[in-house]
Amino acid sequence: MKFKFEYYLTAIYLIIGALWILFSDKLVTSFTDDPLVITNLQTYKGWFYVLITGFLLFLLLRRHLKEVRAVNNTLFDRNQTLVDYQKKLKERNDEYYSLFEEYKTQNEDLLVAKEKAINNEQQLKQLIDQAPDAIHIQIENKIVYANEKLLNLLEVQHERDVLDKHLSDFIDPYDAGETTRKLQMLSNNGSRQIVRIRYSTFNKKFVDAELTSVQIKYNGKAAELIFSRDITGEKKYLLELERKNRFINTILDRLPIGVALNRFNEGDATYMNKKFVEIYGWPRAELVNIESFFRKVYPDEHYRKKVMQMIQADVATGNPELMHWENITITQKSGEKRIVNAVNIPIQEQNTMISTVIDVTELKRTEANLLAAKEKAEESDRLKSAFLNNISHEFRTPLNGILGFVEMLVRPNLSDSKRKKYVDIIRESSNQLINLVTDTVEVSHIQTGTIQVNRRSFSFSDLVEEVNKIYKPFIEKKRLELIKNMNLSEQDLNITSDRHKLFRIVQHLVDNAVKFTEQGYVKIFVGRLDKYIEIKISDTGIGIAPEVKASVFDVFRQSELGYSRSFGGNGIGLFIVKSYVNLLNGEINLESEPMKGTTFTVRLPVYQN
Structure with missing residues (x-):
């Protein structure tokens, strides 16, 4: 700045002086030719030149000095700052110096590391080439290096076919949007993210791959090292495994x-x-x-x-x-x-x-039912044995009566009164034998399910009267009272049902009442409840014990209870009654008290004529 100003000042002075000398003399001689005037004007011209040049030099010097002072002030401030900085620098100099050796050592290590990095970059390429997975390096999403495995994966022959291209150029076009999002996620998260995409190869085949990324430096630039693992076979295996698992789960669930x-x-x-x-x-x-x-x-x-x-x-x-x-x-x-x-x-x-x-709840119930059925079968066998023993006796009794009194009928000199008595006995034994055979046949039909219901119209009062005629002799013989209570009109007593089965129901119930009653009465009550006829057969006989009420309708039960020996009978009458009531869609109830009597109540659906 100093030399420049001096050159500047000198140049101005010389230029002004030369111009003044050159033009001022011409100006003076243009006004006058008088030498004296010219001399005076020359004097005035010199003073004028001195004043003008002095004033100009003053202005230039003042401007320059002002700038110099400003620079000096700035330099002073900077110098003061530098002094303070030097003090601080001096204070930290010892600290920096103590770290110098450490930095020096680290710098040497960095130099060694740099050399290793150069070697590592070369080794990295070698490792990539030898790696079992497809690997490529990309910078700013452009492939700058790819190993042989990636070329094979994408079915391309030369590395130049993939260089400077985006990975998205090799993806399934039908899934481009989702795959692009996954690749962006991979770039953002690096090794913390694993994504699965589908490559579209050069030959338009699809390859499922699993990608991971590592951030690296390549040729001094930030880059991504991306591993592509072919999982097509694994995916097929997993799909097959999933299918088998679904199959197994389906089997397990069934x-x-x-x-x-x-x-x-x-x-x-x-x-x-x-x-x-x-x-x-x-x-x-x-x-x-x-x-x-x-x-x-x-x-x-x-x-x-x-x-x-x-x-x-x-x-x-x-x-x-x-x-x-x-x-x-x-x-x-x-x-x-x-x-x-x-x-x-x-x-x-x-x-x-x-x-x-x-x-096994149902199995246990079945076992219990089978056990009960077994016990029932065994019980049935016992009852059948008892029945056969009893029935043989029941058959022999009327047969013996018939045979014995037939022989007596052929004796000579037999009076008419005795002959009539013997014939009555033969008739009674024959009826007893017929009833026994009828009961046995009916039980057989019931048990084989071959019996049928034949409904027809008839008078129930006639049916009761028919039963009354059969048992009137037995009732009179035991001196019992027969009470009939049928407070119904003749029209109400005209019904439609199976007459034979209804007759057998009433007959067996009256037969039981007469058989097990030694004194008192046998009562027949007939009533109507809407479309049902209600029949009650009551007696004042020996009654039935509470513990055997539930089994009195079982076949052969009377034989096991031993009643047949004391009162006669074969133990199948109530079984026939119960079976016929069920066939006619009715119901039967039993009320009894030992040694006081029994009442059977039968309700059957009937139709008025």
Whole structure:
């Protein structure tokens, strides 16, 4: 700045002086030729030049000095700042110096690292080329390097076919939007993200791949190292595995037994089929946890502890043969009790316990029914044996009577009174034998289901009178009173039903009443209830004990009870009555008190003529 100003000032002075000398003399001589005037004007011209040049020099010097002072002030301020900085620098100099050696060592390490980085970059390319997966490097989403595996994956022959292209140029066009979003996610999240895309190869084939990314430096620039793992086969395998799992789950859900899976070291079930949930009768969510399972399924605390102790003790042995529990009573959410059998199967190598359960409630009921049927069959056999023993006696009695009195009829000199008596006895024995054969045949028809209902119109009062004629001699012989109560009009007593079966019903009930009554009365009551006829046969006989009321209608029952020996009969009459009442869609009730009498009430649907 100093030399420039001096040059500037000198140049101005020389230029002004030269111009003044050159033009001022011409100006003076243009006014006058007088030498004296010219001399004076030359003097004035010199003074004028001095004043003008002095004033100009003053202005230039003042401007320059002003700038110099401003610069000096700035330099002073900067110098003061520099002094303060030097003080601080001096204060930290020791600290920086102490770190210098460390920085120096680190710098040397950085130089070594730089050399290694150069080597590593070369090694990286070698590793990429030798890697089993498809790998490429991209900068700003453009491929700058690709290994042979990626070229094979995309079915291209030369690396130039993929360089400077975007990865999105090789994706399934039908899934471009979603795949682009995934690739952007991969770039943003790097190694923290794994995405799956579908490549579209050069030959228009589709390849499923799993991509991961690592941020690296390549040729001094930020880049992405992207790994593409071909998962097409794996995906097909997983789809096949999923299909097989669905198939297995379908089979498991259709099994007639419940199945659940548990981990040995976990308290929750990992799987339950539909039958398992159905058998236990609780929502799946309430059966998953083992504690909740026992609390819900076994609400009774005492029984729950008993079951848990038994199961835990057997499981602790590790012996699968002991992990089998039968006839366990469970409670469903509805409150219904069920009986189940459970079997646990430990799979040690898979850390899994398979729990199976089967509902045996119906099986137990069937077993109970079979047992009851077995007992009933055995009882029936006993009753049949008793019946056969009794029926042989019942057959022999009238046959012996017939044969004996026939022989007596052929004796000579037999009086007419005795002959009539013997004929009456033969007739009575024949009727008894006919009734016995009829009852036996009817039982056979009932048991084989070959009997039919034949409805027709008839007078019920005539039917009662017919029964009365049959049993009047027996009633008079035992000195019983026969009471008939039929307070109905003749029109109401004209009904439509199976006359034979209704006759047999009334006959057997009256027969029983007369047979088991030694004194008192036998009463026949007939009434109507809407479309039903009500028949009551009452007596004052020996009655029926409460414990055998339920079985009096069973076939052959009387033979087993021993009544036939004391009162006669074959034990099939009430069975026929009950069977005929059922065939006619009616009902029969029994009221009895031992040693006071019995009342049978029959209600049958009938139609008025």
